[in-house]
Amino acid sequence: MAHLLGAEALHLQFPTKVVFDSVSLGVNEGDRIGIVGRNGDGKSSLLAMLAGRLQPDSGRVTVRGGVTIGVLDQADTLDDTDTVGHAVVGDAPEHQWAGDPRIRDVISGLLTDLPWDAVLGTLSGGQRRRVALARLLAGDDDVLALDEPTNHLDVEAITWLAGHLRRRWATSAGGLLVVTHDRWFLDEVCTLTWEVHDQVVEPFEGGYAAYVLQRVERDRQAAATEARRQNLARKELAWLRRGAPARTSKPKFRIDAANALIADVPEIRDSVSLRSLAVSRLGKDVIDVVDVSVSYGEHQVLRDVEWRLAPGERTGVLGVNGSGKSTLLGLLQGTVAPSTGRVKRGKTVKVTALSQRLDELEDHLDDPVRVVVSRLRTSYTFGTGSKAQELTPGQLLERLGFASEQLSTPVKDLSGGQKRRLQLLLVLLDQPNVLILDEPTNDLDTDMLAAMEDLLDSWPGTLVVVSHDRYFLERVTDQQHAILDGRLRHLPGGVEEYLRLRREGHGSSTASSRAAASTHEDDGSRPTAAMTGGERRAAQKELASLERRISRLTQEIDTARARLAEHDQSDYVGLAERSQHIEGLVDQVTELEERWYSLGETVE
Template identity: 30%
Template sequence: MSILSTEQVSHSYNDKWLFTDLHFALQKGDRVALVGINGTGKSTLLKILAETVIPNKGRVVKEKGLRVGYLPQDPDFSDLKTINDFIYSAENEQQQLIKEYEEMIDNQDVNSKKFQDLTDKLTALNAWEYENNIKTILNRFQIKNFNQKIESLSGGQKKRLALAKLLIDEPDIYILDEPTNHLDIETIEWLEKLLTTGSKTVLLVSHDRYFLDNICTEIRELDKGSIYLYKGNYAYFLEKKAEREANDILAADKARNLWRKELDWMRRQPQARGTKAKARIESFYDLEERSKGPRQKDQVELSVKVSRQGNKILELEEVGFAVADKTIINSFTYTFKKGDRIGLAGKNGSGKTTFLNLITGALSPTQGKIDVGETTKYGYYKQEGLQARPDERVLDVVKNIADFIEMKNGEVITASQLLTKFLFPPEKQFGLVNKLSGGERKRLQLMRVLMANPNFLILDEPSNDLDIDTLNVLEDFLEQYPGILILVSHDRYLLDKLTDQLFIFTGDGEVVIYNGNYADFKLEQEELNKKVEKKVEKPKPVIEKKQKLSYKEQREFESLETEIAELEEQIAELTTTLSNTTDHVELQKIAEEIEKHKESLDAKSERWLTLAEFA
């Protein structure tokens, strides 16, 4: 039985119908990926299901009391000032109590009775585990300063904050629009486990193929206003989609042959027609529509010349970078070779962007030497996106670099012709850059990078906001790209397909070189973890056999019995004191003292057992 569905929903955008009389339903426990080319209405359908957009026709039906959590591509934080205001919902009693508890802990002057009343309420509502879950999620997304102004956050930080809040609220349905954007790989893998734990109901749009395969059990394609359902992973979807399109072409060919015959009949018919003739005429127009077949999709064309590359490309010798007392990169040495295809891996903030800024000259190292070859020509696709003035036209942005561009086959084309190859028709070329969608801006940015004919290409998160079809074309281009490639991406599929070496940023300044792609590295790490888990306990220290204890050891053995008894008594007393204390500062002190006594007790007990063998 459906818990969320549409009833004959129709919606248009810019006088164009995205879909009409659409039926889309989710049952409890469904984990569905919604796919389709840019402009088909995927994000609009998510907004309609989340009831943030009202459809032109039809309605959304949902189970009574159903809580829907929606993550948009660009979260809206209007009327909210700080992170604290957003995280703790006013209508959620548990969250408000946890918020009050956190504020009390930070406050030096706390009323002990008020604090005790608050902790009693939290206990009564079983909110302590919930508080721990909240902290786990916030720490995972590196959200620590709750008083920070939301307006000061970057786009990526806002997206992570919105996702963290959705996970904290634990809705009945998770509707997620590009949830992996701005997340590092470790966080994506953690998110996969969270979304597949229990019987969560998930509907998502994502370009990350591994994420789709690991989360979803069903793919639904939105194509020309219709939904096509595929039970299986993304690879299965691609296979069956190709079969469906091939069948559509065959059906269109058959319809076209029949249409030609019917067209001859139509031309020979008199003006006055009977009922049977009218039915045949209606069939003719239906046949005419089917004979057109599937439309050819416009596709980006990537074919640019690569500048000649000399023997010396880029040499790093003991390169380091530090800010104040923090070392970002520590004494890294590497000589780039022809054919290098390197992926950068590591958590957000571990130094990947700093490394890219160092090798491209945007930053100077605080130690070591960077030597760039004379023929090395960088192409740097930056994560922060295209920088352009609000009054700049699309064509002007390209002409600022060059009026003419040489292609791989030696052909020289105009800036306008290149834009057309990148799916920017004339009406778009003369439009303003700030009118472009996020995906179009990314496509334009990629074009600007490639038209400079680089032989050392750096791509920092290229998959963000690019549709899967454009990504597929980019992958094909990069597989044949003869220059040096450095790829920073949370998309594990891209890393596996395009790189054969990793620079792993550990977060403490070290950069580890790993020969292999991300899948190789992950498999190796899992095997190491299994070996560690098999070690049940550390082997006991080997003690040389002797007949009896020395006089000194005998005295130590006797004193240990007394010391152990005293420690056990002290721990019991402290535990009693702890249960009767309401001052949170004193609570912390007592807890730390108990922990120290327990550590001492463990050490003395182990020593006593060792000596007891010879007593």
């Protein structure tokens, strides 16, 4: 593969911190690289240096002659006086851009609901983000460097973007660098992962799931100080393998290797114990929403909603922007009154919401973190049954990634991710029994998301989550609902069922829904229709057969390699024949694994 760009001995230092020290790496044609790491470790700085936006203190970045790099910054750089159309296609005549299939795809995927002549200064932050992304994707750059591209996008738009990036170049052409905390997106798009940590960049093969598998193995061999981080990663791997087996089955990794790593990992959540404890805290009645409609003037947002929240229920809510999700959450909190129908709450119900804004911190901005925490309860019960343990607020802060020196930092000086974590701590220490999370993943890196998920796994109450982060939503909830055409609908098939319903025209017609439809129509790797019962049974039978064949061949490979090691090392002909035999077996396993991976996606 041809080289696109590279970095040699990069060193970057800020006044109080060395960010990178002698980092060398390269990007080749066909690379699709996801960049992960803790907030503040330098992900955006690395992207900026590779794109030529930030100069290193020493070292250099080289770009092959003629290669162009397109960049999507987190910052809004659009001109308020510009229009949507001019920002995206510039002065190009209509017949030129309208005849370009790529530009048409971008417009239908991101901008259909925006007037072409709308002035950018009148748009919301999310709309401006889509315009900036559309402007970049309408170009023809050889390398795209995207910093948090899924911010402000809903589930459908994220699905469209993943499909667009998969189709944008031929397999061995173009280059992609993407910084994102959206783990589903990383798995859909990326074939390589770079982890930024401790002044270095460590490469891994595969997307997020493959990265977790490799990181677990790395952490198993690390010092005892890495034990806690290892356990979190192993727990996440267990969910990945048990909840969606195909995700970790990249051809280079053995199925039995993943199973061996998680053999002693218990189920992610002890649902029975959590539900029992929730009933003891809440009683049998939580919140009943009975035949409720909500209107604002002549505009009806929700109609005939029937929803009875149960003790310990963990539900995700999906819907396009403006569909009524915030109104529904307001009904649960009691901040929105129904126009018709009634909302009944149990006597012991205590509802607390983690809002998109940081309202819980407004009264504490000038106080150090330790002072804020000292005003709250002195302990928090973590876990259930015999595994329950009492944690102090300080121990909880440590779980959420706060270093001891950060406890003296005023709240107003914390980063966005740190404020988000402190906000969650304040909510948990308030000990609610009904918890509402409204877009809780904003500003959090993948490690902190895993830590938040770990805390929520042992939280004994009723949980309602609204999030465009598909991975997080599926990870912390057991079922999903969607608001479609003002009605609340249960989704037995989860997010995939929601996307199918949107493609079929349910809910308000938006650009994202049509874009998501085109994504699935064009992506031949995904099923276009639900499987019949007979087809599903046949597929499951073939999966079982494939697993047996892979296991048998893997054992045969191990035996052959052992015999090769014992063979006369001076017998070059015999060694070559045995090596060729082993390579043939490995090729067979690779083909079977690829079939297993493809088939596994159809029966998820």
